[in-house]
Amino acid sequence: MTSTEGLEDAYGAPAFKKFPIALVRGKGSLVWDSGGKEYVDFMSGIGVAIVGHCNDAVIEAVRVQSERLITCHGSFYNDARAGFMERLMKVSPKGLGKALLTNTGTESVEAAIKLARRHTSRKKIVSMKGGFHGKTYGSLSATWNKKYRDPFGPLLEGFDFAEYGDPESLAQLVDGDTAAVIAEPIQGEAGIIVPPADYLRQVREICDQKGALLILDEIQSGLGRTGRMWASGHFGVTPDIMTVSKGLGGGLPIGAAVATDEVAGSLKGGEHTSTFAGNPLSCAAGSATLDFITQNDLPSKARAKGDAMKAALNKIASAHRLVKEVRGLGMMLGMQTRVDILSQLQSAQAKGVIFAYSGRDTFRFLPALVMEETQISRGMEVLESVIGEAEAGRF
Numbered sequence: 001m002t003s004t005e006g007l008e009d010a011y012g013a014p015a016f017k018k019f020p021i022a023l024v025r026g027k028g029s030l031v032w033d034s035g036g037k038e039y040v041d042f043m044s045g046i047g048v049a050i051v052g053h054c055n056d057a058v059i060e061a062v063r064v065q066s067e068r069l070i071t072c073h074g075s076f077y078n079d080a081r082a083g084f085m086e087r088l089m090k091v092s093p094k095g096l097g098k099a100l101l102t103n104t105g106t107e108s109v110e111a112a113i114k115l116a117r118r119h120t121s122r123k124k125i126v127s128m129k130g131g132f133h134g135k136t137y138g139s140l141s142a143t144w145n146k147k148y149r150d151p152f153g154p155l156l157e158g159f160d161f162a163e164y165g166d167p168e169s170l171a172q173l174v175d176g177d178t179a180a181v182i183a184e185p186i187q188g189e190a191g192i193i194v195p196p197a198d199y200l201r202q203v204r205e206i207c208d209q210k211g212a213l214l215i216l217d218e219i220q221s222g223l224g225r226t227g228r229m230w231a232s233g234h235f236g237v238t239p240d241i242m243t244v245s246k247g248l249g250g251g252l253p254i255g256a257a258v259a260t261d262e263v264a265g266s267l268k269g270g271e272h273t274s275t276f277a278g279n280p281l282s283c284a285a286g287s288a289t290l291d292f293i294t295q296n297d298l299p300s301k302a303r304a305k306g307d308a309m310k311a312a313l314n315k316i317a318s319a320h321r322l323v324k325e326v327r328g329l330g331m332m333l334g335m336q337t338r339v340d341i342l343s344q345l346q347s348a349q350a351k352g353v354i355f356a357y358s359g360r361d362t363f364r365f366l367p368a369l370v371m372e373e374t375q376i377s378r379g380m381e382v383l384e385s386v387i388g389e390a391e392a393g394r395f
């Protein structure tokens with residue numbers, strides 16, 4: 001049993017449902033498997049490879065930093081960390097001035113929840129039906145899907161869920177003991193759900209009236225993916241705390257809870273630290289990633305390419321009864337169908353294209369923002385062919 005697949009199956013806990021493919025190399029929007037087969041990657045590690053796989057600027061930054069200093073505990077200052085924080089603050093929404101660095105998305109949400117409780121001295125967190133914030137206990141308590149929650153109770157106390165997109169439902173749940181409301185500006189895992197245009201402003205108002213903080217989870221929607229640096233920008237809303245991760249390190253693990261000075265300042269030294277948080281290697285990769293995003297104006301590129309991709313998806317939708325709806329903004333797109341799409345995902349892989357999914361029936365498209373037009377076209381052709389196959393079997 002020496003194949004990659006055999007070794008992982010033999011020695012890894014079965015935490016992930018796996019496709020029978022071992023990916024061993026990547027560049028830009030392409031990845032290759034152990035047999036040398038090439039794939040166009042619309043999944044990007046679920047939205048991680050924003051600047052493309054093995055981006056040259058990230059490789060160089062990691063190479064240089066790995067020869068200087070790889071680890072440096074947060075109790076000492078470090079130049080790579082300082083430079084990264086400065087860049088992150090420059091691109092963050094106005095009013096958010098301090099970062100609590102983490103290693104992953106779920107940790108960023110944990111940090112946000114702790115900051116909110118610490119700052120307000122209140123207990124309750126209101127989250128959204130359909131919301132996804134991670135799988136550790138705090139973030140899991142704010143995550144809606146019972147499949148992730150039920151086997152692991154009891155979860156944290158004090159969490160409620162409002163209807164996403166319905167301010168009335170939220171207003172009924174937020175009161176004088178609510179520390180924060182947490183929401184994705186566009187729900188990812190739920191199937192790429194864009195809320196009504198004025199919804200997030202109403203959420204902000206409800207929070208302000210009740211003295212609760214607003215946490216916006218931009219872990220999937222941030223860093224230019226939706227055609228703006230932050231999806232909250234589409235709705236004209238600034239949160240008190242923003243969570244970010246996924247693409248932030250150009251593929252290396254890093255995340256942050258970015259907060260107002262006031263909220264971040266509630267934390268006392270030592271109350272929330274982590275050994276690897278702010279490690280120089282991830283920070284150097286993060287700086288290279290943020291420079292690449294801003295110097296190449298990736299948000300604008302994501303808007304233009306995303307619009308073209310959405311038009312192609314709508315064209316496919318209008319030609320196929322199997323497709324229910326196309327949704328999303330920029331390069332954060334979804335196509336809901338009327339069937340379980342697992343065999344379509346596998347058929348697309350056989351044809352050299354990798355798509356992600358949300359739930360069982362929705363294709364999720366989170367490509368690198370540097371994906372080339374010819375690669376988008378190749379993906380759309382394969383998508384239409386696998387939808388045609390499913391339709392032939394059904395209608």
Ligand SMILES: Cc1ncc(COP(=O)(O)O)c(C=O)c1O
Pocket residue numbers: 046104105106107109132133134135184188189217218219220221245246
């Ligand atoms: C909106 C959102 N929040 C949080 C997370 C959790 O991030 P991680 O998987 O890095 O823990 C994800 C991951 O998909 C996400 O999409």
